[in-house]
Amino acid sequence: MAKVILTKNRSKRIEHGHPWVFKTEIETVEGDFNPGDIVDVVNFKGKFLGRGYINPKSQIAVRFLTENKDEAVDREFFKKRIIAALKYRQSLEFRGSFRVVYGESDFLPALIVDKFEDILVIQTLALGMDRFKPVIVDVLREIFNPRGIYERNDVPVRELEGLPQQKGFLYGEFDPIVIIEENGLKFYVDVEKGQKTGFFLDQKENRQSLAPLVKGADVLECFCYTGAFAIYAARFGAKNVLAYDVSAEAVECANKNAEINNLSHICRFSEANAFDVLRRFYDEGRKFDVVILDPPAFAKNKFALENAVRGYKEINLRGLKLLKPGGYLVTSSCSHHVSEALFMEIIESAAFDAKLKLRLVESRTQAKDHPILLPAEETRYLKFLILQLL
Helix, strand or coil: CCEEEECCCCCHHHHCCCCEEEHHHEEEEECCCCCCCEEEEECCCCCEEEEEEECCCCCEEEEEEECCCCCCCCHHHHHHHHHHHHHHHHHCCCCCEEEEEEHHHHCCCCEEEEEECCEEEEEECCHHHHCCHHHHHHHHHHHHCCCEEEEEECCHHHHHHCCCCEEEEEECCCCCEEEEEECCEEEEEECCCCCCCCCCHHHHHHHHCCCCCCCCCEEEEECCCCCHHHHHHHHCCCCEEEEEECCHHHHHHHHHHHHHCCCCCCEEEEECCHHHHHHHHHHHCCCEEEEEECCCCCCCCHHHHHHHHHHHHHHHHHHHHCEEEEEEEEEEECCCCCCHHHHHHHHHHHHHHCCCCEEEEEEECCCCCCCCCCCCHHHCCCEEEEEEEC
16 A cells, blocks of 8 residues: 655644645655555654545545544445444434435545435545445445435536546436425425435525524525425415526426425516526515525635625625515525635625625524534535524
């Protein structure tokens, strides 16, 4: 096994539990290896720090799988890790549909496994993990006995690892449109064509937080995707919900979701650009009791941060101007590069420009099946705020 030796004074972050080694932190590599191989990592004094897979093509050169020098990375390793991840979720009473494995937070870096009832969807986002894909599929079949397993590796981040984008059936033949149940509501999930793995499981608990806000309310949602927040609002007693998304396919699915939950008489979904909708309603003088903004990540990388900040400020500024006095802005950002502090600063700046005063009702993050590994800030990405207009 090759040995990666770190540069002097560059191992503190790793010794504190961060699971990545960057290219710039490596002094040298002793021994031969192929990209994707398992290697040992030591500090400049030779102290063992961990074992993981290496890819010199990636800026993240090594991703740790274990800090135990005696632990082999084999089929039994993956079985043990996935069972541990499952037991954590089961202890928190996750059933039916949930994220089974969340990468680094479950000590399986770059592996995502989502469970949609009896269908599993996986992503192997780095070369080292992708090489274990047949083993992972075999282990998942043993643990879950699923009806099928689908691969959603059609994501650009794989190209940074020298991997192709691809998707398809890994096990079983099944209709890729699955009906799941979440908190008593039903949703159609398209694991083949939907965003990410098909459904945003990370907002499960945040959707529940709408309950005290929306009774008898006129609600506007922008970036509604397949309508989950809107349908929760209707279930919790909203009088009327208008929801918009730029994707015709998402809107079609949202209408089906409203229909399957007998809430079509409350929810109205339309295809439109959210920025245009917010502008038009402001020009028309429309007002709402609750405005929900759940956009896709505006900052895919740190170079897009400046434009992302402008985008977040614009939608929140316009959303605030559409609120009735005492109304609620429900707003989120899933951009990792937008920190919680920066997101709050954006909202405060929008309120200042709009000459409005806000009360922070609640600040939340992703659901508990997307746990946060404290030494790895990258695992904390979702910011979710509920604010009241005073």
